[in-house]
Amino acid sequence: MKGISDIEFFDDESIKCCTLNKKNEIDTSYGKLVPQYDESAERHKFINSISFYNNGNIKSIALQNQISIKTLSGVFKAEYLTFYEDGSLKKIFPLNGKLSGYWTEENEYSLAENMDIQLSIGKYTFKLININFYPSNAVKSITLWPKESVLIETPLGKINTRIGVSFYENGKIASIEPSDPVTVETKIGKLKAYDSIALGIHGENNSLKFSENRQVLALTTISNRIEIEDKYGNNKSYEPSYRQSMCSDNEKEIVPLKIEFTNYSVIFNSNSDDEFNLDECKFNITQLEVDYSKIRIGCTGCSGCSH
Structure with missing residues (x-):
């Protein structure tokens, strides 16, 4: 050189x-x-x-x-x-x-072109930030521009998706990030999946995850309360919480509840102390009233401020 x-x-x-x-x-x-x-x-x-x-x-x-x-x-x-x-x-x-004061995200986005990509789930056209491959050249994930959303064929049917999609090496969907709240069937019942604080840095590790046999492995929700009764009659409940908004001292923002599933248990907020055996517990799911129009989405940058 x-x-x-x-x-x-x-x-x-x-x-x-x-x-x-x-x-x-x-x-x-x-x-x-x-x-x-x-x-x-x-x-x-x-x-x-x-x-x-x-x-x-x-x-x-x-x-x-x-x-x-x-x-x-x-x-x-x-x-x-x-x-x-x-x-x-x-x-x-x-x-x-x-990106700078002279060249904004909007300027960069204006150069983005629609690209055709052949996936295991069909042929799609996206404006992409990046495409991630396995060493075998199979697509590992795609990351979409913040303004982009696309209808993706998933194990739960077609779901409007933002941020990105990830795949197993055999082409089956591993995860997506829903653009809107979507009702999904899980091992404890129907839950409404949506992550209001998804960072959107890349599409490799999204909140709604699937196993290779098409079962829901994980999701986040801002609109469900789950009450649990174990075999001894003990009760415990989980629901989304609130924290001080990073954008305003006068407002609070919702913190989604993270739920994961194994073959035999359900885990809340990735805490091993909050793991419950599916066969030994009863689960009651309540729908919470949420004004989605007031939900703050994670900061997208000044040029495309989502408040």
Whole structure:
């Protein structure tokens, strides 16, 4: 490589990452890639042009210009790529612009294009922040732009989905993030799934989770109260709570109740002390009155403020 302006090494003195100021062409299994070497463009990030694993394989590469990458699931535009240590493709970022006072999320979103992607559940068209792959090239997850939502075919039928979708390597859906409250059948009865404080950073670990045999593994709810009576006649109940809003001293925001299921039990808020045997307990579910129009969604940034 030529034009190295900054460089970092591993302990064995092999190159860990570097920044370039001259054009280089890097040979890869996806063709010749040109790492970023000119940062003068308004939206170019000041980041490493290319980074490596200790074995010399590319770990990530910021591209000078957007290119097309062909995969088993379609052809996608890319400005930033990451790879597994064995050289297989890990993530594609169609855009990789720098957000600042001069270049906002709205500006970046205006450049996003609809992309066709072939999934195990059908062919879809999304505006994507990134696509995450397994080393086998099967799609692991997709992350949507904050404004995007799409009707996804799930084990519970079609559900309007935001933030993203994750998959098992065999193509079955592992998790989604519902755009609206949705009633789902669980091992303790019908619950209304919705996470009002979903962060939306990526689509890899969403709140509504499924097992490979299509059973609900986990969900969050802001509209159900669950009363439990164990075999000894002891009673306990769980429901969403409230906390001080991070946006206003005069308001409170709801904290969803997290519920997980195993083969034999139900767990509340990921606490092992709040785990109950499904066969030894009775569960009574109450629907709470919730004004969804007043629910604060997690902060989306100043340019697209959701209050």
